[in-house]
Amino acid sequence: MEEIPLALPLFDAVEYLEDGNALVNEYLARLTVNRIQDAALVYEYSVDWLLEQRASENNFKTYRSELTTFLYWCFEVEQESPLDTTRRSLFRYVEFCRQPPNALIAYFNTAQFKTHKETGERYPNGNWRPFLGRKESGEVLPYRLSEQALRTKLAILSAYYSYLIDEELTERNPARQILKSGVFKAGSQFQASGEDNESIKAFSELQWSYVMATARELAREEPELHERTLFLVSLMYGCYLRISEVSARPGFAPIMGQFRRDSQTGIWSYHIPRSKGGKQRSVAVSKALLQALKRYRRYLGLTDLPPPGDETPLFVRHRAAGRGRDAGTQNANLGIRQVRELLDDLFYQAASAAADDGFIEDAAEIRQMTAHSLRHTGITHDINLNRRPLSHVQADAGHDSIDTTSRYLHTGRIERHESAAGKQLDRLENITKPD
Numbered sequence: 001m002e003e004i005p006l007a008l009p010l011f012d013a014v015e016y017l018e019d020g021n022a023l024v025n026e027y028l029a030r031l032t033v034n035r036i037q038d039a040a041l042v043y044e045y046s047v048d049w050l051l052e053q054r055a056s057e058n059n060f061k062t063y064r065s066e067l068t069t070f071l072y073w074c075f076e077v078e079q080e081s082p083l084d085t086t087r088r089s090l091f092r093y094v095e096f097c098r099q100p101p102n103a104l105i106a107y108f109n110t111a112q113f114k115t116h117k118e119t120g121e122r123y124p125n126g127n128w129r130p131f132l133g134r135k136e137s138g139e140v141l142p143y144r145l146s147e148q149a150l151r152t153k154l155a156i157l158s159a160y161y162s163y164l165i166d167e168e169l170t171e172r173n174p175a176r177q178i179l180k181s182g183v184f185k186a187g188s189q190f191q192a193s194g195e196d197n198e199s200i201k202a203f204s205e206l207q208w209s210y211v212m213a214t215a216r217e218l219a220r221e222e223p224e225l226h227e228r229t230l231f232l233v234s235l236m237y238g239c240y241l242r243i244s245e246v247s248a249r250p251g252f253a254p255i256m257g258q259f260r261r262d263s264q265t266g267i268w269s270y271h272i273p274r275s276k277g278g279k280q281r282s283v284a285v286s287k288a289l290l291q292a293l294k295r296y297r298r299y300l301g302l303t304d305l306p307p308p309g310d311e312t313p314l315f316v317r318h319r320a321a322g323r324g325r326d327a328g329t330q331n332a333n334l335g336i337r338q339v340r341e342l343l344d345d346l347f348y349q350a351a352s353a354a355a356d357d358g359f360i361e362d363a364a365e366i367r368q369m370t371a372h373s374l375r376h377t378g379i380t381h382d383i384n385l386n387r388r389p390l391s392h393v394q395a396d397a398g399h400d401s402i403d404t405t406s407r408y409l410h411t412g413r414i415e416r417h418e419s420a421a422g423k424q425l426d427r428l429e430n431i432t433k434p435d
Contacts (some may be wrong), residue, residue: 004127005076006103006126007026007068007069007072007076007104007128007129007130008023008024008047008072008103008124009024009112009113009124009125009128010024010043010067010068010071010124011046011047011064011067011068011112012112012113012122013048013113014051014054014057014060014302014314016049016113016122016337017047017050017051017423018047018051018335018337018361019122020122020290021113021123022121023123023124024124025250028040028043029073035075035079036074036075036079036080036081037081037284038081039075039081041169042071042081042082042083042169043071044244044249045163045167045169046067046071046160047124048167048243048244048336048372049063049067049160049163049164049341050063050064050067051281052163052370054320057382062156063160064112065112065130066153066156066245067111067156067160068092068130069130069131070082070157070160071095072130073093073096074339077096078093082164083164083169083170084173084231085174086174087174087177087178087181089174089350090157090174090175090178091178094150094154094178097131097145097150098145098150099143100130100131100143102193103129104129104131105129105131105132105133105143106127106128106131106132107132107133107134107135107140109132110127110128111125111128112124112125113125118188118202130154130309131143137402151179154175154179155175155179157174157175158173158175158176158179160175161173161174161175161176162176166200166201166372166376167242167372168399168404171404172340199406200376200380200407201368201369201370201372201373201376202373202376202377202379202380202381202408203366203369203373203377204362204365205381205385206354206359206362206374207354207362207365207366207369208237208381209349210350210351210353210354210359210362210366211346211347211350211352211366212233212234213236213353214346214349214353215229215230215233215346216230216351218230218346218349225296227296227299227300227344227347228315228316230295230296231292231293231295231296232246232315232339232342232343233290233343233346233374234289234292235270235281235293236291236371236374236378237374237377237378238285238286238288238289238292238378239270239283239285239289239378239396240283240374240375240379240382240396240397241272241375242372243336243339243340243371243372244336245272246314246315246334246337246339247333247334247336247338248333248334248335249335249336252273253313253333254313254314254315254333255310255311255312255313255314256297256302256306256310256311256312256313256314257305257308257309257310257311257312258270258271258272258273258314259271259285259293259305259310260282261305263391267284267285267303268290269282269283269284269285270282270283270285272398274330276334276374279398281395281396281398283396284392284396290305290414293305313333314333315333315334315339316333316334317334317338339371340370343370343371343374344371347366347367347369347386348367350366351363351364351366351367354366375397376408379393379397379405379408380408383405383408383409384408384409390402390405390406390409392414393405393408
């Protein structure tokens with residue numbers, strides 16, 4: 001058998017994950033340049049998915065190990081992007097997991113990343129292996145993987161692909177196709193969190209009113225902390241932005257100059273220079289969002305609207321960064337971690353307000369929302385409540401296909417139920433017959 005490279009751990013512990021790792025970044029850069037164009041992009045979204053599991057330490061560790069193994073197989077064994085994986089090729093992954101190469105089997109548990117004693121930097125542990133074997137009396141036993149363990153692996157991958165579908169990176173879920181084929185259907189099935197979402201996660205109109213009311217109240221009580229929060233949530237909702245489009249990351253830092261006025265028409269738009277897949281787009285800015293921008297800039301002591309080329313950071317930290325590339329720097333853009341934590345806190349407080357008013361189920365749903373729910377909500381509300389044409393929403397959302405945009409039609413269960421509540425079974429039942 002041809003010698004294969006050892007698996008490189010890709011995802012550090014949750015408290016370090018968003019800081020990035022130099023060795024992992026170098027590996028992804030080589031991979032992206034030489035073999036798999038979207039390797040770095042897939043990794044970025046994989047990190048986001050794993051971070052959504054942070055509430056459960058066991059889930060995070062299980063998902064991290066499975067995703068590392070799967071991406072190793074994609075990148076090094078199959079040498080293809082996970083976005084190109086089909087049902088047929090995923091069966092090859094199943095066989096790979098049933099009979100992994102001996103070089104990828106360890107016989108003791110070990111951490112995926114370690115800390116350098118002198119520098120304090122994190123680095124991938126070269127002794128880590130994706131598969132764990134057994135020994136008895138010093139003798140290596142044949143590697144065994146139960147059918148239940150295989151179903152668990154596929155359920156986790158199904159949850160992962162469901163996330164990639166929601167993020168519009170792919171339209172297929174090969175793991176779900178295999179699970180539903182009957183091959184692994186016998187017996188109880190492990191269901192990973194998020195594996196079987198019926199609909200896109202978007203706030204209902206009521207839930208969204210609590211989020212905005214909470215943001216406005218926080219801005220009133222503590223403007224030095226939450227004028228930024230109010231504008232952030234308004235911008236992400238109003239322009240359907242992903243968290244990576246408002247956060248600092250390598251090669252990108254959002255600035256005020258992304259708001260641009262067309263000199264011919266006087267119309268304002270928000271320009272996104274680099275988005276998913278390296279695409280760029282401009283989003284039409286509503287009058288309400290323009291007013292929100294004016295309020296935010298006035299608070300910052302700036303002119304009402306940004307002049308051309310305004311390089312003022314869009315969202316800055318309120319205190320110096322503790323670690324990472326901006327350590328010790330205060331006037332630096334918020335990173336993905338800071339934006340996510342800020343929004344999580346806002347959603348938590350909005351849920352508490354809804355619960356206090358007796359909306360217990362809505363409060364529970366608000367607590368399940370993520371930063372990406374803002375994009376889903378903006379698109380859903382524009383189509384179903386504001387009645388914007390699908391083609392307009394498609395352009396602002398940056399969807400390649402109108403079919404993707406159409407997924408948001410009537411996705412809100414509450415609104416769907418309300419529109420159905422008054423339906424009659426016989427509209428002519430009570431019409432009086434003529435004499």
